[in-house]
Structure formats: structure tokens, C-alpha cells
Amino acid sequence: MQKPLPKGWKWVKLGEVADGEKFSIRMGPFGSQLKKHELVNEGIKVLWIENIVDNEFKWLDNKSITEGKFKQLEGFKVKPNDILTTTMGTIARTCVVPSNIGKAIISSHLLKISPDLSRINPTFVAKYMSSGFALRYFDKKAHGIVMKGLNTSIIKNLPIPLPPLSTQHKIVEILEEADNLRKLRRQADEKMKDLIPSLFVRMFGDPATNPKGWEMISLGDVCNKPEYGVTATATNSFIGPKFLRITDIQNGNVDWNKVPYCECSDIDRNKSRLSIRDIVVARIGSTTGKAYLVRDCPDAVFASYLIRLRTNDSLLPEFLFAFMDTKSYWTQINSVKGTRLKQGINIPVLINLKFPLPPLPLQQEFAKLVEGIEAEKARQAEGKKKLDELFNSLMQRAFTGELVA
Structure with a gap:
């Protein structure tokens, strides 16, 4: 039920405040209409879902299409003050097209709305579409089991309080x-992210060139025996320790409130219990090689797709963790991993990593x-x-x- 609004406001559907021109609300072209081999480096820009970051338009070095292809897809062009929203993946990321957009079209998984500027401030609508009110509507209406998606009808029927x-x-x-x-x-925050890598290079130099001339060692020389984690089923029931998985590590952090629990034997619990200053490394999948330094944790074990490292007295985990964010580390990891995401890496790969001590x-x-x-x-x-x-x-x-x- 829609809530009462102040005097002069009224409820409308999003589709009612489009400008009424042809293609004023339109989903991006299907894959068959725009194929990868038709994309070029220079030409008329194609906008993607990656162009919407934090509900703002972000310029990227986008792939383009030729003038001839643009004529075929002209119904998908955007203009300044159009509203863009994502329809797959993280749905309803929304922004307003900037005034200097030039010639451009949307790709699949984007929908454009050309608003009636005599009635609508496009930023007002875009912000409403990213509000809790609209997101609850979209989440309820979205379809799909593996990945939720929105269609034109769902978006057009979004109720909007219009002052x-x-x-x-x-x-x-x-x-x-x-x-x-x-x-x-x-x-x-972005500047802060660069501080530790910059400090590392300033104090130790590039590990690949070892300008200080320190002894080159293997990780296995300065680590206690690395270990694989426990195989268990994650659950939200309070039946055992927290169960740290690869997906719980986001941007170098873990929100322990969101980490599930697991049921495991006392032997597994003692063997895989995490301690402060442990380092865990993803050993498989698209994030193979990603590391996390445990700075605080509740009673927790780590999953089998992670490898735990514990350093000995000659190597501090803070140094090792910072090394694992360098080009030298990733060059060694990627040379082994290649494109074999399912094979990933293992303990022998990690203990043979080289770096100066x-x-x-x-x-x-x-x-x-x-x-x-x-x-x-x-x-x-x-x-x-x-x-x-x-x-x-x-x-x-x-x-x-x-x-x-």
C-alpha cells in the first residue's frame, strides 16, 4: 500500500514520466545484435554496467562500434540527462548520463530512460531508484534463480513519489x-589503499630486483608447515565455530558478523582454528592467490579452499602479507596458475615463492x-x-x- 504524500506530491509510475519519444525506455541490445567481433578500439562508445560505479557515471576506456554499426543500433543511443540502470548482476545501480557523453549506445544489461525534463529532475529519479524504497521493490519483483534480473515492465512500473x-x-x-x-x-579511502604498498617499496625496494642485495629465500624456509582448511558445510545455525571461506574475504577485510558457522570434529577444529596474525591464501577459482592477514577473529576455522601460512621468528606476517600484494608475488602466482582456475595453486607452489629477506x-x-x-x-x-x-x-x-x- 502506497503511503500518503504531502500536498502537491503524487504517486506516478516511472514509465509515465518518460519523454514519450520513441525508445524513451529501452533495454540494451541482445547479444545477437551486438557481437564481440563487431567491437573496435576507436569509434562510437558502447556503455556497459561497469560504467555505473557507486550510482554515478564513470568514464572507462570503453570498446566502440563503427558508424555503420551505430546506424543499425541507433535506437539504443543515449543522450545527456538520460537515466541508466543495471538489469543484471547487481541490479538497479543507477546514474544520470553526463552532458559531455557525445555519441554512445547502451549494451545489454543496461536500460535507459529518457525523462520528461519539464516534469522530472533526472537526478531526483536516479537517487530514488537507488533508495531503499526502490531497491526493495526491485528485489521483490526481480526474476531468476542463479542471478536476479529486471525487465522493462518491472522498471516502468516502479512507483515514484513525485513532488x-x-x-x-x-x-x-x-x-x-x-x-x-x-x-x-x-x-x-582510495589514497589510503596505496600507503602500505608505497611504504613497502620505499623501505624494501622491488622484490623482483632486490636492490638492497638481501638473501633470496623460499617461503618454505621461513614458514611453519602450511595447512589446508577443513571441509564442512556452512550454516547460519550456531552449531560450531565460524567458517571462513574465500567469498568472506572482500577487499582485504572480513565482516565476521556475516561469516557462517560449521559443524566439525574436535580434531578438525583444533587443527584449523585461526589465530591472530595467521595468513590465509585462496588456492582455487578466480581469486587464486588472494591473501588475508587475520588481525582479529572469533572462534573460527578456515575452509578447504584456503591455505594457512604461519611464519617463523625470522619473518613477520605483516611483511609477508605486504609482499603478497606486489607485482613480484603475482608474477610468480600467475606463472603457475595461468588460465587454469580450477587447478589453482597448492602448498608446494606457495613454499617455493622467492623473495628477499x-x-x-x-x-x-x-x-x-x-x-x-x-x-x-x-x-x-x-x-x-x-x-x-x-x-x-x-x-x-x-x-x-x-x-x-
């Missing part, structure tokens, strides 16, 4: 101001600096959380008429 155009402009102005604070936070005092100095950087990251993450909460609160109030009079 007068002047009110839309005011709401957008407030939300944009709040969103700019979040952008600054994201920019600071710096003096322990220098490693300790590095670890101390890393500790400070990680503490700052944690503070920034808390600040980001508060900004997100503020923005979500503003979004909630914006589309119920509580934000502006």
Missing part, C-alpha cells in the same frame, strides 16, 4: 551536498608503521559508516516529504 519540479531541485541539492561528503571519504629490525619498523595505518583505516571506516547512515536517513526523509517543506 513539484522546484521541490525536486531542492531535494537533489541537499542530497548532492551530503553525497559530496561521501565522495571525499571514498577518495581518502630483510633484516628483522627493519621488518619490525615496517610492522609498526603498518599498525598505525591500519588504525587510521579503522577510524576512516567508522567515519564512512556514520556518513552512510546520515545519507540513508536523508534519503528516507527526502522521498516521504519530510526533508523540505
Whole structure:
């Protein structure tokens, strides 16, 4: 049931506020209409779902099509102020097409909406489409078992609370101001990501060239016996320890609140129990070689698709983990892995990785600096959380008429 709206507002369907021109709401071309071999490096740009990041348009070095192909697909062209949304994968990522778009078309898994600008501020609609109100609607209506998707009918029938155009402009102005604070936070986070790799190179040099002339060693020389994890079934029931899997490691972090549990024997539990400063490495799949340094954890074991490394007294895990983010590490991993995602890597591959071993005092100095950087990251993450909460609160109030009079 739709909630009552303030005076002057009304509920409309998204399809009702398109500009009414031909192809004003249209899904991207099917695969048979645009094939890979028809893409070229220079020409008229093709927009993909990757062009929408954090509900904003992002310029990429997109593949293009020829003028001749564009004439065949002209019904899929976009223009400034069109609204784009993703229809597969992470559905309903939404943005407004920038004014300098030039000639471009959408690809499959994108849908474009050309709004009636006499009634609609496109940014108002785009922000509503990314709000909790709209996302709940899309999640309920989306189809598909393995991967959820949206179709044109679902999107056209999205109910939108429509205030007068002047009110839309005011709401957008407030939300944009709040969103700019979040952008600054994201920019600071991006810079923070580069600090540890830069510090590593500054203190130790490139491991591939070993400019300090330190002894080259194999990982097996400075690690206790690596181990594979436990084979078990993940469950949300509180029946045993937390069960860390490859998919629980995102951007170098683990949200332990979202990690499931598992039932395992006492022998497996003791053998595979994680400790602070353990390093686990993905041994199979598209993220083969991805590493995670355990900085805190509850009672937890790790899954069989992970390999645990524990260093001895001559190697600090902070140094090893930073090395595992270098080009030298990935060159060695990729030379073994190649394109064989299912075969991945194993313990013999890891223990034969080569790198220079710096003096322990220098490693300790590095670890101390890393500790400070990680503490700052944690503070920034808390600040980001508060900004997100503020923005979500503003979004909630914006589309119920509580934000502006």
C-alpha cells in the first residue's frame, strides 16, 4: 500500500514520466545484435554496467562500434540527462548520463530512460531508484534463480513519489551536498589503499630486483608447515565455530558478523582454528592467490579452499602479507596458475615463492608503521559508516516529504 504524500506530491509510475519519444525506455541490445567481433578500439562508445560505479557515471576506456554499426543500433543511443540502470548482476545501480557523453549506445544489461525534463529532475529519479524504497521493490519483483534480473515492465512500473519540479531541485541539492561528503571519504579511502604498498617499496625496494642485495629465500624456509582448511558445510545455525571461506574475504577485510558457522570434529577444529596474525591464501577459482592477514577473529576455522601460512621468528606476517600484494608475488602466482582456475595453486607452489629477506629490525619498523595505518583505516571506516547512515536517513526523509517543506 502506497503511503500518503504531502500536498502537491503524487504517486506516478516511472514509465509515465518518460519523454514519450520513441525508445524513451529501452533495454540494451541482445547479444545477437551486438557481437564481440563487431567491437573496435576507436569509434562510437558502447556503455556497459561497469560504467555505473557507486550510482554515478564513470568514464572507462570503453570498446566502440563503427558508424555503420551505430546506424543499425541507433535506437539504443543515449543522450545527456538520460537515466541508466543495471538489469543484471547487481541490479538497479543507477546514474544520470553526463552532458559531455557525445555519441554512445547502451549494451545489454543496461536500460535507459529518457525523462520528461519539464516534469522530472533526472537526478531526483536516479537517487530514488537507488533508495531503499526502490531497491526493495526491485528485489521483490526481480526474476531468476542463479542471478536476479529486471525487465522493462518491472522498471516502468516502479512507483515514484513525485513532488513539484522546484521541490525536486531542492531535494537533489541537499542530497548532492551530503553525497559530496561521501565522495571525499571514498577518495581518502582510495589514497589510503596505496600507503602500505608505497611504504613497502620505499623501505624494501622491488622484490623482483632486490636492490638492497638481501638473501633470496623460499617461503618454505621461513614458514611453519602450511595447512589446508577443513571441509564442512556452512550454516547460519550456531552449531560450531565460524567458517571462513574465500567469498568472506572482500577487499582485504572480513565482516565476521556475516561469516557462517560449521559443524566439525574436535580434531578438525583444533587443527584449523585461526589465530591472530595467521595468513590465509585462496588456492582455487578466480581469486587464486588472494591473501588475508587475520588481525582479529572469533572462534573460527578456515575452509578447504584456503591455505594457512604461519611464519617463523625470522619473518613477520605483516611483511609477508605486504609482499603478497606486489607485482613480484603475482608474477610468480600467475606463472603457475595461468588460465587454469580450477587447478589453482597448492602448498608446494606457495613454499617455493622467492623473495628477499630483510633484516628483522627493519621488518619490525615496517610492522609498526603498518599498525598505525591500519588504525587510521579503522577510524576512516567508522567515519564512512556514520556518513552512510546520515545519507540513508536523508534519503528516507527526502522521498516521504519530510526533508523540505
